[in-house]
Amino acid sequence: MTTTATTVQQATPASPGAGGVGLRLRGLRRSFGATTALDGLDLDIAPGELVALLGPSGCGKTTALRIIAGFETADTGELLIGDEDVTAVPANRRDIGMVFQSYSLFPTMTAAENVAYGLRVRKVSKAERAARAEELLELVGLPGREKHYPHQLSGGQQQRVALARALAIRPRMLLLDEPLSALDAKVRLQLREEIRRLQLELGITTVFVTHDQEEALSMADRVAVMKDGRLEQCAAPNELYERPTTPFVAEFVGTMNRLPGVVRDGGTVEVLGRRLPVHGECPGTGRTVEVLLRPEGLKVRTGTDADGEAATVRVATFLGSTTRLLLTTDSGAEAKADLPSWEADALTPGARCTLTPHEKPVLVEEAA
Amino acid sequence: MAGMTATPRTRTATPRQPGRPLRSRPYGSVLVLLLAALYFLVPVAASLWFTVDDPGKGLTFGAYAKGLRDGGMATSLGLSVRLGLATVALGLLLMVPTMVVVTLRLPKLRRVVEVLCMVPLIMPPIALVAGVSTVLSWEDDLRTTPLWGTFQALHDKNFPLVLVLVYTVMSLPFLYRSLDGGLRAVDLKTLVEASRSLGASRPGTLCRVVVPNLRPAIVSGAVLSLAMVLGEFTVANVLGFEPFSVWMVHVGEYEAQLSVAAAMLSLLITWGLLLLLTNLAGGRNRNRNRDRDRNRTGNRRRTTV
The missing domain is CATH 3.40.50.300 (P-loop containing nucleotide triphosphate hydrolases)
Incomplete structure (x- = not known):
């Protein structure tokens, strides 16, 4: 050819x-x-x-x-x-x-x-x-x-x-x-x-x-x-x-979670117990926002601890090399998280876990 | 020996159940086909018998010989064929570009064009010819104007253009229906855009892409229009012209056998002409369809990649 x-x-x-x-x-x-x-x-x-x-x-x-x-x-x-x-x-x-x-x-x-x-x-x-x-x-x-x-x-x-x-x-x-x-x-x-x-x-x-x-x-x-x-x-x-x-781009390209957060000083936002820098437009301090996070941008640990937010696994979908988890946080938010399948063995539906975001700049949108 | 006798038993392992035919015979279909064939063939056969049976002489082809020798028949048939071809040419020249433009550019006008084209189908020819006669009667009033020459040409006995114009109007329903079917069968917009993107002009696209793709529809419309013109009587008779249909009726008034023989000959000639037209214009499409049918059969046995 x-x-x-x-x-x-x-x-x-x-x-x-x-x-x-x-x-x-x-x-x-x-x-x-x-x-x-x-x-x-x-x-x-x-x-x-x-x-x-x-x-x-x-x-x-x-x-x-x-x-x-x-x-x-x-x-x-x-x-x-x-x-x-x-x-x-x-x-x-x-x-x-x-x-x-x-x-x-x-x-x-x-x-x-x-x-x-x-x-x-x-x-x-x-x-x-x-x-x-x-x-x-x-x-x-x-x-x-x-x-x-x-x-x-x-x-x-x-x-x-x-x-x-x-x-x-x-x-x-x-x-x-x-x-x-x-x-x-x-x-x-x-x-x-x-x-x-x-x-x-x-x-x-x-x-x-x-x-x-x-x-x-x-x-x-x-x-x-x-x-x-x-x-x-x-x-x-x-x-x-x-x-x-x-x-719009964030949600149109790939899968995106919308999780509740609060804008803090210095262009940061607090979400899932962590402070992350805001990328792009940032509303005023103290405003409630929706934080856009990719499923692979979330870390899931078995068991609950103070670092992050406790959540329960609702659905685990095996996708080959990765497994997609559908989780509900204790505050009621729903999130999707992708993790290597070998790490997801214990995360069966009903399992308790802790959810934390990766330390990366995130997009936020004012909550409706 | 035992082995040899076993073979026939294996072959008859699925015995046919007595009293249950493998497939029911299509008696109903055969009956319908037979009735339809009788409906069409009996009048033709009766006409044929009428033309060759002379009560005094027995079987004779004299009526046919006389018809072929008759100058009136050749003249009138020639006129009918020329009128038919001119009608088809004018109708297609008018309708193909119109339909293409309506499909591509003015799809909202499709219904309007359809209604206009269907009007001749619901309007009796006698009403149409009454209007035409009125217009032609203006000739004397126009004697001193340049239009007078045009009026003369319109009803020239050798080739009455007025008949071509009227027949073109009468052929619109056939042309519309055929072309509409053809246009709906192809994705004309994409084909035209593909041709344009490859550098073709609009007329070039019409000739190289649109017309070849509409060929079956064009042939179908042409065949129907030609058949209509060859058999049309009312308009030609009222306007005083003598194409083949009118000549046949006139001859039938004093020589019935010759008239029916002419009808039989015209039937053969018309069939021949239509067959020729279909073959000339539709050859490649027929081959394509045959290939497609063969391909479909083949595809049932293999997976296409």
């Missing part, structure tokens, strides 16, 4: 290669009647970077992608690919490859004809088209399927052909609109790795829309979390997980 990819890059000097082009979204706004889909979206994507747009349904991620592709027009704002302002450029002149959520292969064309379609539009010679189609199908792991029609291919194979078709035109950038959502779990995992491998090999700037946080975190260089048409946070996956800047 590596050999093939190298061949492709050598054979395509016009390909973006390791450079790629950057993308800048400046104050994009788009409304559909009374609904605001995008509310001043700003985002910079570096050349060769894979950025995932992540968010709940209706957050505007697909609208943003469609504006980048040229299928929707922004009410205001501008869109720059490299240094070129493409805000008003029609979709067919943007040189952007796109893979859609639903199977978008042309049903009347074979796999090779589908891959070569963009080249045919560009009036590339028949021989060159055939060679490029063969090369791309091999690149996506479908050699020998040139003459298969879409209905003769499985869902995963169809999406591979769609990827090959999008890459065949040597686009300036690649857009992926939830390309894996229609596939079963095993194929999704396999294809996700292949897309990332190809993206890295070709160095093509890629924007990937998904509502699956695992997909976003595992594939992207950076993840842009959106809410109500706005960008909440755009950061590398580990930073997003470890240091979310807003409660």
Whole structure:
């Protein structure tokens, strides 16, 4: 596979290669009647970077992608690919490859004809088209399927052909609109790795829309979390997980506990018998807040002692290497805690234990 | 020897229970099929017998020979075919882009277009032709205007454009229904966007992606429209033109056997024409469907990766 990819890059000097082009979204706004889909979206994507747009349904991620592709027009704002302002450029002149959520292969064309379609539009010679189609199908792991029609291919194979078709035109950038959502779990995992491998090999700037946080975190260089048409946070996956800047991001990415706490002096908060530094916005001293803590950010000790808060195990769910405990503290708060399965042997439902947080900065939100 | 005699016993290990057939025979289905076949074939067979049976001479194909020699039949049939093809062409030119635009850009207008296209189905042709006759009667008032030439062309006896226009309106329900079914069967929006993202212009997308995907629907609409035009009588007769259907009725007034022979010939010609159209336009799709059917059968036996 590596050999093939190298061949492709050598054979395509016009390909973006390791450079790629950057993308800048400046104050994009788009409304559909009374609904605001995008509310001043700003985002910079570096050349060769894979950025995932992540968010709940209706957050505007697909609208943003469609504006980048040229299928929707922004009410205001501008869109720059490299240094070129493409805000008003029609979709067919943007040189952007796109893979859609639903199977978008042309049903009347074979796999090779589908891959070569963009080249045919560009009036590339028949021989060159055939060679490029063969090369791309091999690149996506479908050699020998040139003459298969879409209905003769499985869902995963169809999406591979769609990827090959999008890459065949040597686009300036690649857009992926939830390309894996229609596939079963095993194929999704396999294809996700292949897309990332190809993206890295070709160095093509890629924007990937998904509502699956695992997909976003595992594939992207950076993840842009959106809410109500706005960008909440755009950061590398580990930073997003470890240091979310807003409660929404903290809760949307991964699992989060909300435990009662009280703000103390010096930007600290008291929770589960410990004082922790507050990261981000901190209400005034003495205010009651909800402290956001990850399940793996809680320590659980068998038995009760003064350091921490006593709790009772309600449910223990074995997840392989870890076990998730659902606990109720003596003050009535519910918490989830993840700990290595070998440490959780004694923590069966009904067991008494002590809960303490790890010493890390935490996000807080004023209690309702 | 004992071993040899044991083999037959093993083969008959699952004996069929007496009095219980493995599968009930589909007598009901056969009966329905037989009745339907009789309903369609008896009139055709009776007509065929009427055309070849001469009470004085016995079996003869004279009526057919006369029909083929008759210049009127060739002229009227030729006119009907030309009118049919022109109607199909105009109808498709009008309806395919309209339906595509409505589907992609103006989905809220779908119901409006549907209702408009269905109007000719509920409006009797005689009412339609009454309106057309009134418009054509304005010809004298327009004699001094440039429109007069257009009116002349509209009812040129050799190729009455007015019939093409009326037939196009009458074919709208067939075209709408077929195209609507075709459009609902494909994810047109995604296909068009995929084509556009690959650099194709809108007309290019229409020709390279939309039309090939709508081919079965287009063929179906074309076949229905063509069949309608070839059999239409009221409008042509009232407006005073003589396509094949009108000629047949006229001939039937003084030569019944020739008229029925012409009807039989027209039946064959129409079938041939429709078959040709279906084959020409739907060949690749048929192969695709055959492949798909074969694939489905194969998929039942293997797991697709």
